[in-house]
Amino acid sequence: MRTLFTFVCASALLAQTGESIYLTQCSICHGQRGEGGRGAILAKPKLLHAPDDRALQRVIRRGISGTGMPGTGLADSEIELVAAYVRSLGRVRQAPLPGNPERGRAIYNGRAGCAACHMIDARGGSHGPELTTVGAIRGGDYLRESLVNPEADITRGYVFVRAVTRDKRVVTGTRVNADTFTIQLRDPAGVVHSFIKSELAELNIDLRKSTMPSYRGKLSAEELDDLVAWLATLQGAQ
Amino acid sequence: MKFAFWLLVPAALAQNVPYQRILNAAAEPDNWLTYSGNYQAHHYSALDQINTANVNKLKVSWMYQIRGRQHFEATPLVFDGMMFLTDPPSDVTALDLRTGRPIWQYRRPIPDGVPVCCGQVNRGVAALDDQIFVGTIDSHLVALDAKTGRVRWDVEVADYKLAYTITVAPLAIKDMVIIGIAGAEYGVRGFLDAYDAKTGKRRWRFWTTPGPGEPGNETWSGDSWKYGGATTWVTGSFDPTLNLIYWGTGNPGPDYDGTKRLGDNLYSDSVIALDADTGKLKWHFQFIPHDVNDIDSNQVPVLLDASWKGVSRKLMLFGNRNAFYYVLDRATGEFLMAKQFTRQTWAKSIDAKGRPVPNPEAEPNEKGALVYPDDDGSANWFNPSYSPRTKLFYQNVREKGAFYFKTATSYEPGKLYLGATKRDLTTEEPYGTLRAWNALSGEQAWSFRVESPPWCGVLATAGDLVFSGTMEGDFFALHAVTGKLLWRIQTGGEIWSNPMSYRTGGKQYIVIAAGSSLISFALE
Numbered sequence: 001m002r003t004l005f006t007f008v009c010a011s012a013l014l015a016q017t018g019e020s021i022y023l024t025q026c027s028i029c030h031g032q033r034g035e036g037g038r039g040a041i042l043a044k045p046k047l048l049h050a051p052d053d054r055a056l057q058r059v060i061r062r063g064i065s066g067t068g069m070p071g072t073g074l075a076d077s078e079i080e081l082v083a084a085y086v087r088s089l090g091r092v093r094q095a096p097l098p099g100n101p102e103r104g105r106a107i108y109n110g111r112a113g114c115a116a117c118h119m120i121d122a123r124g125g126s127h128g129p130e131l132t133t134v135g136a137i138r139g140g141d142y143l144r145e146s147l148v149n150p151e152a153d154i155t156r157g158y159v160f161v162r163a164v165t166r167d168k169r170v171v172t173g174t175r176v177n178a179d180t181f182t183i184q185l186r187d188p189a190g191v192v193h194s195f196i197k198s199e200l201a202e203l204n205i206d207l208r209k210s211t212m213p214s215y216r217g218k219l220s221a222e223e224l225d226d227l228v229a230w231l232a233t234l235q236g237a238q
Numbered sequence: 239m240k241f242a243f244w245l246l247v248p249a250a251l252a253q254n255v256p257y258q259r260i261l262n263a264a265a266e267p268d269n270w271l272t273y274s275g276n277y278q279a280h281h282y283s284a285l286d287q288i289n290t291a292n293v294n295k296l297k298v299s300w301m302y303q304i305r306g307r308q309h310f311e312a313t314p315l316v317f318d319g320m321m322f323l324t325d326p327p328s329d330v331t332a333l334d335l336r337t338g339r340p341i342w343q344y345r346r347p348i349p350d351g352v353p354v355c356c357g358q359v360n361r362g363v364a365a366l367d368d369q370i371f372v373g374t375i376d377s378h379l380v381a382l383d384a385k386t387g388r389v390r391w392d393v394e395v396a397d398y399k400l401a402y403t404i405t406v407a408p409l410a411i412k413d414m415v416i417i418g419i420a421g422a423e424y425g426v427r428g429f430l431d432a433y434d435a436k437t438g439k440r441r442w443r444f445w446t447t448p449g450p451g452e453p454g455n456e457t458w459s460g461d462s463w464k465y466g467g468a469t470t471w472v473t474g475s476f477d478p479t480l481n482l483i484y485w486g487t488g489n490p491g492p493d494y495d496g497t498k499r500l501g502d503n504l505y506s507d508s509v510i511a512l513d514a515d516t517g518k519l520k521w522h523f524q525f526i527p528h529d530v531n532d533i534d535s536n537q538v539p540v541l542l543d544a545s546w547k548g549v550s551r552k553l554m555l556f557g558n559r560n561a562f563y564y565v566l567d568r569a570t571g572e573f574l575m576a577k578q579f580t581r582q583t584w585a586k587s588i589d590a591k592g593r594p595v596p597n598p599e600a601e602p603n604e605k606g607a608l609v610y611p612d613d614d615g616s617a618n619w620f621n622p623s624y625s626p627r628t629k630l631f632y633q634n635v636r637e638k639g640a641f642y643f644k645t646a647t648s649y650e651p652g653k654l655y656l657g658a659t660k661r662d663l664t665t666e667e668p669y670g671t672l673r674a675w676n677a678l679s680g681e682q683a684w685s686f687r688v689e690s691p692p693w694c695g696v697l698a699t700a701g702d703l704v705f706s707g708t709m710e711g712d713f714f715a716l717h718a719v720t721g722k723l724l725w726r727i728q729t730g731g732e733i734w735s736n737p738m739s740y741r742t743g744g745k746q747y748i749v750i751a752a753g754s755s756l757i758s759f760a761l762e
Contacts (some may be wrong), residue, residue, distance in 0.1 A: 023645045027659035028613075032643065038356075062351045068306035070358075071351025073401075073652035156550060156664075178709030180688045182252050187710060 021078050026086070029068075033113030034089035035156070043089045045136040045236050056083045093141045097229045099222070104230025107223055112215065114227075115189065120234060127188050129155045129172060130213060133236035139148065145227045147219070150212035160209040161185045163195055164202035174211065248621050255365045257412055261478055267700075268741040269317040269759035273362055273407040274621055275738070278541040279475035279749045280699050281621040283739035287746035289701030291714045292365060292761055293725045299747060302331075307665040309556070309734040310751040311359045313407065313621075313695070315370075318742040321715050321749075322365065322384075322408075325758065327358035328374035330382060334668040336760060340482035342387035346374055350451040353401040355423040359734075361473070361619065362407035364415060366435050371415045372752065373404030379417050379433055391438035395419065396429060401652050403542075406471045407744045409483070410516055414441055418470025422534075424510045425465035425655035428481075430515055436510035442517030445504045446470060446487050451563060454504035457527075457615035462499035464647045467491035473534040477552065480521055480569055480694050482511045484554060487692045490648050493532035493613070495657025502527035507535045508744045509556060509570060521571030525558055526594060530601045531642070533560045533586050538621050540566060540631070545708045553678055557622045557633040560616030562588060577680030579673060580635050583610045602658035612640035613660065620695035621736045623704070624677055631677040632704050636691035638668030672706050674721060685723030688712070695736030697748070705748055707733030713750050713757075731755060 023032070029039030036042070049064050050056035060079045063071040074082065109116045117128040123130075133142070145152050159175040164186065173187035183203065184194045188211055197203060215224065249607050255271055263276040267284035269577065274281045288296060300566040304310055308326035309670050314333075315322045316554030318591035319385075320341065321333040352358065352375055357651040364371045369390060370407040376398040394599045395417060401424030409416040414432045422428065429444035446504030447466035448454035458466060481636030490506035492498055504551045505519075512519060524534045540555040546565075561582035565575040585594035600609045608690040613637055622633040640660050647657040670688040675681055694707040710731065713724035731753015 018648065022655065023659050024647055025654050027645075028654070028656055031660050032661050032712050035661075037660060037731070068308070068357040072353045072654075073351070073650075097272075156666075159667075163719050178689055179728065180712045180714075207667065 018081035018088075020083040021074065022085050025072055025074065026082065028216040031155050032084065042086050045090045045133050047051060047090070053083060053087070056086060086214060091136050093191065095140060097140045097225070097230030097232055098165075099225030099227070101226070101229040102231050103223075104226035104228070107219065107227050108230055112227060117212070124191050127186055129140070129158055131231065131234055132212045133234060135232040135234040136236060138230050138231075140232055143231050144224060147213055147224060147227065148216040150210040150214055154207070154210050158210070160206045160211060162202070162206070163193070163200050165195075166199065172211065175205070189202055245645070251403050252307055253320060255317055255605055256367055257410075259317075260366075260410065270738050270740055271317055272315070273313060273364065273409065273473040274475065274538055277411070277476040277478065279538045279621070279737065280540060281538070281623045281627075281695065282625055284477040284700045285739050285741055285746045286700040286743070288699065288739075288748060290724060292718055294700070295761050296474050296715070296727075296748065296759045297724055298727075298729060299758045299761050301758070302333055302338045302756040303345065303685070304754045304756070306643075307309070307754065308357050309359050309693075309732070310754060310756070311405075311619075311734045312362045312751055313736040313738055314749060315363055316738075317364050317365065319742065321339060321740075322363050322370050324360040324362055324372060326360055326631050328360055328372060328376070330363055331388060331612050332370075332384075332387060335740070342391070344372070344380070344387040346380070347377055352376055352398050352403060353424055354403045354420070355654070357698060358594050359405050360407075360556070360760040362585070363404060364408035364410040366410035366413075366415065369409045369435065371410060373406060373407065373408055373417050373437070375403050377402045377404050377419070379408065379415065379438070380531055381415075381435070381438060385422065393433065393438045393440070395425075396524050396745075397654055400426060405514075407473045409473050409476065411476050411478075414514070416474070417446050418472070418474075420471035422467030422469040422488045422654060423493060423654055424652060425467070425649045426469065426716070427464055427466060428468035428470055428487060428506075430470045430485055430512065444510070444512055444517045444519065445472070445543065446510065448504065451717060452761055455506040457501040459500035464670075465491050465655060466499060466503060466506065467493075468503070468508075470536075471539060473530065475539045475541050477516065477568060478554065481514045482568070483514050484509055484511055484541070484568065486535045486537050486539060486705050488534040488536050489529050489532045489707055492655045492657040494530055494642060494644065495647055496528055496601070497528040498647070498657070499528075504531070507533060509535060509539055509566070511568065516616075522570045523566065523592065524557075524572065525562075525592075527586075528558055528596075533584065533611070533615060535559065536619055538625050539568075540622060542624065542677060545670070546574060546678065555624065555631055557617050557631065559611065559617050560594075561611055561616040562583065563631070563633075563675065564592070565678065565680075573682065579633070579675065579680070579682070580616050580671070581610045581639075582616065583608065583639070597759060604644055606641035606643045606661060608639055608641055608663075610639035613635060614638065618693065618695060620693060620754060621696040625698035625718055626741070627700060627702060629677055630674045630683055630718065631696050632672065632696040632718075633655065633695055634692045634694060634706055635671045635673050637670070638691045639663055651673070667757060670708070670719070672704070672716070672738075674704070683719075686716055686721050686723070693732075694733045697737035705737040705750070707750055707752065708739070709733065713737075713752060729753065729755065729757060
């Protein structure tokens with residue numbers, strides 16, 4: 001018991017230290033919770049320049065040549081701690097969930113129609129965020145909230161756009177790209193539309209709006225549990 | 239005629255820029271002899287072949303590609319048929335002006351793990367006599383033979399392992415090279431140095447955080463001056479008549495935790511006026527005493543002689559990162575005016591002497607303080623431009639706020655020394671504006687909105703054009719008087735540099751670095 005207690009305390013202490021190093025040395029660029037900013041998003045299970053722990057430690061030690069990521073001057077022991085913490089940012093601890101994942105999968109592909117807009121392992125629609133690793137980065141409560149209240153937290157980069165052409169044609173969708181003079185958006189059918197901004201009658205961007213429908217009242221509480229349980233299994237290719 | 243032109247070429251390729259030439263840069267608008275175009279830092283081209291009537295016919299003339307993937311922040315120099323620029327991290331390339339083909343390259347190996355907050359970048363070279371000067375990310379100053387790129391001398395300015403780095407383009411004046419330093423996010427002690435251009439021997443050093451016994455040391459609690467930042471990473475300007483060098487300084491360290499450094503923290507967030515021969519401080523003006531928002535005052539001071547309220551005065555124009563435009567008397571440092579040009583929350587007001595009344599709610603705290611501008615500033619290192627034709631001051635402006643949360647910090651050599659973490663706003667999208675205002679009154683003439691906060695400088699020309707670019711790769715020309723869009727091109731790469739202009743073979747060119755390309759445009 002005492003050993004276990006010591007172990008738990010030591011782990012908590014280590015986790016805290018990794019977090020504090022992260023907050024003082026990394027977060028100004030990578031965001032408080034790894035959400036990204038000047039630096040890359042770290043709250044995801046796979047990092048482009050750090051496929052394994054050794055690579056991650058090397059990146060933290062030396063930086064990434066040709067990018068803004070500098071070497072950090074941290075001691076090896078600190079690098080281990082902060083690397084473990086960075087890994088934890090991209091992997092939520094899933095509490096046991098009540099639903100049935102297999103039934104959830106059927107709902108996902110069936111009456112909920114999720115696959116029309118979302119992609120898993122490069123299959124499905126491209127209008128909404130890809131869900132291949134959503135179970136690794138989002139907890140059950142978050143997933144459930146997203147289903148019943150999609151506008152509670154909109155995934156970065158999924159910006160709602162409403163464009164009206166001069167001949168009164170209305171196109172809504174998600175912004176794919178934009179510069180000062182042009183904008184490209186993808187409609188719910190996955191079709192990309194490109195406009196010169198000065199040729200549009202109206203262009204509205206709403207950061208609080210999502211094109212995803214709410215499933216409140218459309219799925220029963222039990223069905224929502226099942227769907228959440230299925231989404232939680234989506235951990236990406238291991 | 240063609241034969242005669244080619245006969246001239248060998249003489250033109252002698253590459254020699256004595257001090258007198260830079261002093262009289264206005265006499266040779268075909269060239270670009272110093273970082274900001276002239277010592278007054280107008281970043282203006284007196285060429286007018288490309289103008290409001292024909293700019294819509296501008297086409298790519300040639301492109302040069304760098305190898306590195308770091309931000310390409312260089313402003314090239316041009317003289318005697320050649321262009322000189324830096325490739326990140328710290329390489330120098332000489333290009334043939336007519337074709338864009340490389341003539342020589344100086345490649346500097348950079349050690350692993352150089353601690354640098356914001357990329358291994360470089361903003362350009364200085365030229366004097368037959369030499370080219372570059373500051374390196376591992377904190378050396380190197381003199382190269384302008385004809386071949388061979389190293390004449392190489393001196394260590396500071397220890398990069400302690401996070402002293404150089405990204406700034408040097409300024410060559412008289413027989414000296416002036417070089418600044420970066421690293422204020424790592425608790426370095428800032429300075430500005432002058433080196434003998436022929437030998438590389440240091441002539442003087444001005445510490446921007448005064449040591450014990452020096453005036454200003456009392457503005458730092460305890461020994462906080464040792465780690466106080468106030469770095470000098472943007473090229474300054476020079477008044478040869480007053481013999482004064484003007485240079486902006488950066489944030490105090492740690493960036494966000496003022497409790498570690500009680501007091502005004504001189505000479506952080508200031509502009510300093512130094513005697514060019516001795517490096518002694520003539521005057522200073524501190525824009526932000528005791529900055530706790532990492533605002534910095536690393537801008538290019540623009541010098542202008544003009545009538546101020548009926549009296550002819552030597553003025554300094556300063557479009558500060560802190561969202562205020564300042565006019566100072568550059569002979570005395572007297573504060574003449576501050577005018578807010580965009581949204582800010584760090585100051586409640588600026589008093590009659592130019593001292594801000596800080597807003598305590600903008601200090602980083604546990605719950606997160608919303609601050610405008612964010613730590614990248616309303617402006618940044620990129621040049622503004624002053625046109626003597628329109629009498630307007632052109633400034634690219636970053637419209638962005640962020641939340642800052644206080645964190646613990648303590649100084650350790652080579653590690654970040656900040657005191658806060660940051661969260662971007664998700665409820666609004668940041669954007670940018672290119673603004674033109676009356677240089678003397680600060681009254682806005684026009685504003686042009688761009689997609690996101692820019693990192694590109696502005697070039698005004700005698701063709702009454704204003705050139706600038708965006709993070710999405712747009713490069714464009716506006717009418718200098720009205721701000722109307724006249725020409726644009728999508729370059730396909732982020733623009734992190736200053737446009738400039740030159741003329742060769744009777745043809746005017748406009749140059750911009752975009753992505754990894756240096757692009758030269760001319761009329762067909």
